[in-house]
Amino acid sequence: MKPQFHLPLTTRPEASSFAIIENAIQFSLHQGADLVASLAVARRHGHEAAETYSDDDEFQADRFDRDAAAQLVRHLRERAERVGLDVRLVPTEAEAMSATIRLAELARAYDVTILENTELARPIVESLVFDSGRPLLLLPSADFYGRIDNIAIAWDGSATAARSVANAFPMIQSATKVTVIFVGAAARRRVFLIAIPKH
Template identity: 30%
Template structure:
């Protein structure tokens, strides 16, 4: 039998998360959440909001250390993505303690009890994956209905490699949360439609959020579509679920397709965007830009991605 590469605490969390996860179309019952900096608790607060909505079990996951992220980048032939010295072990312990305390404060402020709870009341627990490779977040996330992470970027923001590990290695939807307070997530939802397989998959995974929303709009941007159904056709299909859904196909107006999508979603008053990630290749988007990459790095609105 092959030995697990995760510490016992993480294996235990994976087992309990599996046991407590109830797969229903109408609910997201297990939410895995990671923050990078204790100064930004927006992922914790957002996870708490969703936990109340669905009666979910929240697993707060301590992030990999700066050292682990640096080693992972070196292994693929790249330098460390940091222009500051790596934190020593004592600094890492303080960082992890600060994140754990921030998670516990967020859950307590939201009235979420510590422990596993039941299928109707939200509950929360904390575990650490401090010395594991960054991609391990995706493996742990395979037993979650939703993963919540901060918006990536250069320090002091979370490295983009962690977001990609969550997205590509979990097979689960990833909710990316920009810094700041997001009082409501999922009340007014925009589906960033481009006709693609990736966005169709994201849409399927997001149905619990879509069905719980107060208003839904399908928005497509001229120049960002692939061959596939139109935004009007998608809206018609969603109405068959008994949902009130509007649709718009918009021009970019001289802006990038990513900025045009953000502007149109803001105009709708969206507090959540749903998008399939990387219809174009990651390399192409890194070189030439694209709708996915703009939303990953620059959206002021939380975005739920799937691939």
């Protein structure tokens, strides 16, 4: 079974960039993963949310901007189709106050969640780091071409570190070089470089 990567798309407090869509697509291709994008939609009164997003879905006025959402979805579909990547788009329901909690819960179903590293995304990032229990990949607001070839692992011998390394193993396995940094009073300044040959 292919890894399943998760790309949350947002319109508020800032809209996701086209760069994060491109980066997520390229990274998913490089890792041989399927990509699932989520975009919150409002529940219409008396109706369940649609199973897939369409331009006619209504967004909560105080949380989502219809035009920005439509542009993100259009760009995602066009780019994924162009490179032949299997991308699914799923709706989520989240009130403004519980959006970060809902996103953390949703992230638990995926191998990796991909987010853009911006100042306004900090609350979402913190929620995913502490509440999802799954790996989070923060990418810059610029193209990086989908490859992660040099990985640093901060290792202190704890169960948390072991879980983190195990969760990130698919990315570690595809890297060219891995740097293991031992953290702790007895192991300061101990650094190991591991070269991993390409398949």
